[in-house]
Amino acid sequence: MIQIPILAATTAEITSPAYGGDTLNVVVPLIFVFVLATFIGWDVIRNVSRLLHTPLMSLTNAISAVVIVGAILVAGPQVGDDHPAWISVLGLVAIVAASINIVSGFLITNRMLRMFKTRAPEQKS
Amino acid sequence: MSPEYRELIVQISYLIATVLFIFSLKWMNTPKTARRGVVSGVWAMTIGVGGTIIGPTIAVESLPWIALAVIVGGIIGIPLSRVPLTAVPQRTALSHAFGGLAAALVGTAKYYLWLDGELTTFRTFALSAEVLLGGLTFTGSLMAAGKLQEIIPTRPITYRGQNIINFIILGAAIGCGIALIINPEWSFLFPILLVLSLAFGIMLVLPIGGADMPTVIALLNSYAGLSAVAMGFVLENKLLVIAGALDGASGLILSIIMCKAMNRSFRNVLFGAFGKVSTADVAGEQKPVKSATPRDAADMMEQAERVVIIPGYGMAVAQAQHRVRELYDQLTKREISVKFAIHPVAGRMPGHMNVLLAEADIPYEDLVEMDEINRDMAQVDVVLVIGANDVVNPAAKTNPNSPIYGMPVIDADKARAVLAVKRSMNPGFAGIENELYTLEKTLMVFGDAKAVVGDMAKALSGEGGGAH
Numbered sequence: 001m002i003q004i005p006i007l008a009a010t011t012a013e014i015t016s017p018a019y020g021g022d023t024l025n026v027v028v029p030l031i032f033v034f035v036l037a038t039f040i041g042w043d044v045i046r047n048v049s050r051l052l053h054t055p056l057m058s059l060t061n062a063i064s065a066v067v068i069v070g071a072i073l074v075a076g077p078q079v080g081d082d083h084p085a086w087i088s089v090l091g092l093v094a095i096v097a098a099s100i101n102i103v104s105g106f107l108i109t110n111r112m113l114r115m116f117k118t119r120a121p122e123q124k125s
Numbered sequence: 126m127s128p129e130y131r132e133l134i135v136q137i138s139y140l141i142a143t144v145l146f147i148f149s150l151k152w153m154n155t156p157k158t159a160r161r162g163v164v165s166g167v168w169a170m171t172i173g174v175g176g177t178i179i180g181p182t183i184a185v186e187s188l189p190w191i192a193l194a195v196i197v198g199g200i201i202g203i204p205l206s207r208v209p210l211t212a213v214p215q216r217t218a219l220s221h222a223f224g225g226l227a228a229a230l231v232g233t234a235k236y237y238l239w240l241d242g243e244l245t246t247f248r249t250f251a252l253s254a255e256v257l258l259g260g261l262t263f264t265g266s267l268m269a270a271g272k273l274q275e276i277i278p279t280r281p282i283t284y285r286g287q288n289i290i291n292f293i294i295l296g297a298a299i300g301c302g303i304a305l306i307i308n309p310e311w312s313f314l315f316p317i318l319l320v321l322s323l324a325f326g327i328m329l330v331l332p333i334g335g336a337d338m339p340t341v342i343a344l345l346n347s348y349a350g351l352s353a354v355a356m357g358f359v360l361e362n363k364l365l366v367i368a369g370a371l372d373g374a375s376g377l378i379l380s381i382i383m384c385k386a387m388n389r390s391f392r393n394v395l396f397g398a399f400g401k402v403s404t405a406d407v408a409g410e411q412k413p414v415k416s417a418t419p420r421d422a423a424d425m426m427e428q429a430e431r432v433v434i435i436p437g438y439g440m441a442v443a444q445a446q447h448r449v450r451e452l453y454d455q456l457t458k459r460e461i462s463v464k465f466a467i468h469p470v471a472g473r474m475p476g477h478m479n480v481l482l483a484e485a486d487i488p489y490e491d492l493v494e495m496d497e498i499n500r501d502m503a504q505v506d507v508v509l510v511i512g513a514n515d516v517v518n519p520a521a522k523t524n525p526n527s528p529i530y531g532m533p534v535i536d537a538d539k540a541r542a543v544l545a546v547k548r549s550m551n552p553g554f555a556g557i558e559n560e561l562y563t564l565e566k567t568l569m570v571f572g573d574a575k576a577v578v579g580d581m582a583k584a585l586s587g588e589g590g591g592a593h
Contacts, residue, residue, distance in 0.1 A: 026361050027247050027358070027361075030357070030358055030361065030363065030366055033363050033366050033367060034354060034357075034358075034366050034367075034370050037366065037367040037370035037371060038370045038373065038374050040147060040371070041150070041370055041371040041372075041373070041374030041375060042374045042377075042378065044147060044150045044151050044154075044371075045150060045153075045371075045374055045375045045378050046378060047151075047154045048150070048153045048154055049153075049154060049155055049156065050382075050467075050469065050476065050479070050494055051156060051476065051479045051483075051489050051492060052153055052156060052159055052476060052479070053379060053382075053474075053475035053476030053479070054213060054217075054474060054475060054476035054477055054479065054480045055153070055159065055476070055480070056150075056153050056375065056379075056475075056476070057217055057342070057343070057346060057375075057379065057474065057475060057476075058213070058216075058217060058220075059149065059150070059153060059162065059163065059166060060150070060346060060350070060371070060372045060375045060376070061217065061220045061221070061224070061346070061349075061372075062166060062170070063146055063149065063150075063166055063169075063170075063368050063371060063372055064224050064349050064350050064353050064368060064369060064372035065170075065220075065223075065224060065227075066142075066146075066170065066173060066353065066364060066365060066368040066369070067224060067227045067228055067231065067352075067353050067356055067365065067369075068170075068174060068195075068227070069173055069174065069177045069362065069364060069365060070227075070228075070231045070356045070357075070359075070360050070362065070365055071227055071230070071231055072174065072177050072178065072183065072191055073177065073180070073182065073183075073360055073362075074231050074234045074235065074238075075187060075190065075191055075194070076177075076178075076180075076182060076183035076184060076187045076191065077182050077183065077184055077187070078184035078186060078187070079184075079186075079187075082241075083238070087234045087237065087238055088187065088190070090230045090231070090233060090234040091230070091231065091234055092190055092191070092193075092194045093194075093226075093230055094226070094227040094228075094230040094231050094234075095191060095194035095195060095198065095227075096194045096195075096197050096198040096201070097198065097223040097224070097226045097227040097230070098198065098223070098224070098227045099194065099195045099197070099198025099199055099202060100198045100199075100201045100202040100205065100220070100223050101202070101220045101223050101224055102170055102198070102202070103198060103199045103202030103203060103206065104201075104202035104203070104205035104206040104216070104220065105202075105206075105220060106163055106166060106167050106170075107202070107203065107206035107207075108205070108206040108207075108208075108213070108216065109163050109166075110160065110163045111206065111207075112210070112213075112480050112483070112484075113156070113159045113160045113163065114160070115480070115483040115484045115486075116156040116159070116479075116483045116489050117483070117486065117488055117489070118156075118488055118489065118490060119488035119490055119491075
């Protein structure tokens with residue numbers, strides 16, 4: 001019979017090396033971080049002016065390109081027996097994809113925001 | 126430097142980056158501080174990436190390759206940031222695709238890296254979620270970009286049993302994921318999961334029409350964020366989890382706003398295939414319409430005290446925003462109050478109209494949201510509708526048989542007079558008849574929006590024009 005580990009596990013089992021050693025110590029804090037960050041995001045973004053929804057989207061594009069960090073962690077380690085070269089290549093392609101978003105995301109956001117102007121103090125007549 | 130010390134620097138850099146990312150979004154609250162938000166975001170990214178490179182697992186030998194990849198990405202990214210503003214929806218969809226691609230690639234790399242006994246239950250769960258979300262965001266966003274660029278037909282592509290097939294693909298993908306979680310060593314399932322995710326992304330966007338694109342882009346934005354969160358769980362990286370959660374929340378809020386603005390549910394947008402609505406019961410007897418020349422229209426606006434311009438996707442297609450600005454200048458010079466009424470789903474992505482009008486140097490104080498302008502609509506002398514259709518259709522309020530019944534609309538019909546610029550009397554998207562055009566107080570101005578609005582501005586500036 002197949003046992004679903006996540007259901008069968010006791011606390012002792014979860015914290016044992018077979019399940020990743022410190023699942024409780026690592027995973028649970030990450031879940032807290034995720035939940036709290038979602039609430040912060042919700043509250044901050046709810047207040048973004050509707051005028052700026054297009055720039056907001058290109059800005060969050062650039063911000064979510066923080067996946068470059070994960071790509072660097074995959075591409076970065078010394079290539080060898082326990083880190084084949086093709087793994088690093090996948091990481092490098094991911095870095096290219098993420099840097100496209102970082103560069104174009106921030107630049108186009110800035111370009112769009114420069115266009116939002118208030119009415120000139122003295123109207124041309 | 127000892128590995129512990131390097132790791133400490135990494136964590137400190139992530140903490141600083143987190144704070145800066147949150148400020149970056151907070152400063153987007155108003156146009157006054159928004160550019161500071163971009164600066165803050167750039168710093169956050171620089172510090173986060175810089176910290177990662179210092180980390181203990183990164184080998185010095187890899188750094189030139191990483192730098193090369195960043196430079197290649199930058200070279201591709203710069204032209205993508207210079208696209209015309211009418212193409213911003215495509216660009217946004219394309220960048221969601223790159224985000225999804227990066228997530229799926231990192232997930233794939235990590236799965237095979239951990240295959241020799243390091244795949245824990247939780248890691249496999251997070252990996253499956255990352256690859257599923259990344260894969261479907263990649264192909265789904267490519268499809269959306271293709272539709273927006275009109276490489277792929279914009280109309281909804283539907284066939285019998287579509288929803289069932291979609292659910293089967295998604296179900297099979299989730300099934301693969303669950304099987305992998307139970308037995309991470311069954312590596313033959315991993316490519317299947319990847320292919321199913323990619324296929325699901327295509328199938329999901331295939332039946333979605335052009336007018337639903339704002340919702341779909343916002344939803345894909347949310348998925349791109351969630352795939353970053355899943356990557357954060359895979360790599361046990363707090364910065365990824367936080368930045369991904371911020372992005373996910375942003376996409377979710379925007380999709381909810383878009384859905385509300387169309388009075389539709391997520392389920393309806395994704396599985397409803399809006400374009401299929403039969404027009405047979407809507408098309409009534411052909412009522413006569415009255416038409417006017419651009420000069421007549423200009424004269425009417427010149428007599429008015431308050432003018433409201435309602436732009437729609439048609440203005441973007443015709444690239445008419447700069448002509449609109451000329452008209453705006455001519456009218457404001459005569460001390461006529463001119464406001465723009467912006468419907469949340471006008472255009473092809475959230476906020477699209479605001480950016481186009483800002484590009485044409487129209488001060489953002491004069492861009493007014495639907496709810497706000499509707500309160501004053503009865504005091505408006507002339508409404509000028511440019512390339513908008515469904516968002517001003519009174520049938521949404523009055524006709525329960527209309528496919529758009531219940532959708533919030535701009536009350537153009539409450540103004541004293543209505544001018545509508547339109548190419549022809551062909552009903553717009555989904556073939557919905559618009560009663561606004563047949564009202565007693567409505568005058569149609571037929572022609573290309575750019576030419577017609579240009580003629581109006583010329584008539585006002587006294588250079589003749591109009592050619593009638």
